[in-house]
Amino acid sequence: MGIVEAMAAGTSVVAWKNGGPTVTVRNGQTGYLVEPYDTDRFAQRILDLATNPSLAERLGRAGHRRVKELFSYERHIRVLEESLLYAVQPHEFTAPDREIVAPVYPTVERMNQPAMASLVEQDDVVN
Numbered sequence: 275m276g277i278v279e280a281m282a283a284g285t286s287v288v289a290w291k292n293g294g295p296t297v298t299v300r301n302g303q304t305g306y307l308v309e310p311y312d313t314d315r316f317a318q319r320i321l322d323l324a325t326n327p328s329l330a331e332r333l334g335r336a337g338h339r340r341v342k343e344l345f346s347y348e349r350h351i352r353v354l355e356e357s358l359l360y361a362v363q364p365h366e367f368t369a370p371d372r373e374i375v376a377p378v379y380p381t382v383e384r385m386n387q388p389a390m391a392s393l394v395e396q397d398d399v400v401n
Contacts (some may be wrong), residue, residue, distance in 0.1 A: 279346065280304065281337035286330040298344065304337040326397040 277295050277321040280287050287305035289295035306319040323330040343349070 277305075278341055281334075282345070284327045284334040284338040286323050286333035287337060288316060288323065290316075298340070299337070303333070304340045305333050319387065 277287050277289050278296060278298055281298065281304065287295075289299050289305065289307055290310045291301070291307035292310050295307060299305040299307050306322075308316045308319055323333070
């Protein structure tokens with residue numbers, strides 16, 4: 275079962291602090307994030323949840339709410355619509371050595387920036 279699916283089912287999660295989980299999991303609030311390859315800490319976090327059912331339940335409920343917020347059908351459609359509208363709107367570009375201003379259409383790489391920014395919040399970063 276994937277991390278998002280586990281959270282959607284209300285199951286508390288322990289994940290590596292790398293890639294997708296760093297956006298989905300709020301460390302200590304909706305699950306735990308552990309530095310990659312720190313297997314001792316990973317195992318300890320699993321034991322923490324296994325031996326503290328109220329903690330596991332609290333994190334599981336919070337994770338379920340977070341997944342509903344981030345991955346709802348309505349939000350998916352809104353993010354898709356914002357990305358498509360951004361992609362088709364011209365953007366001004368001024369060449370550094372010229373005074374020419376020309377419309378520029380964003381690349382695929384830059385297309386999702388406004389939509390993706392809403393996934394990451396400053397309070398998601400926990401040290």
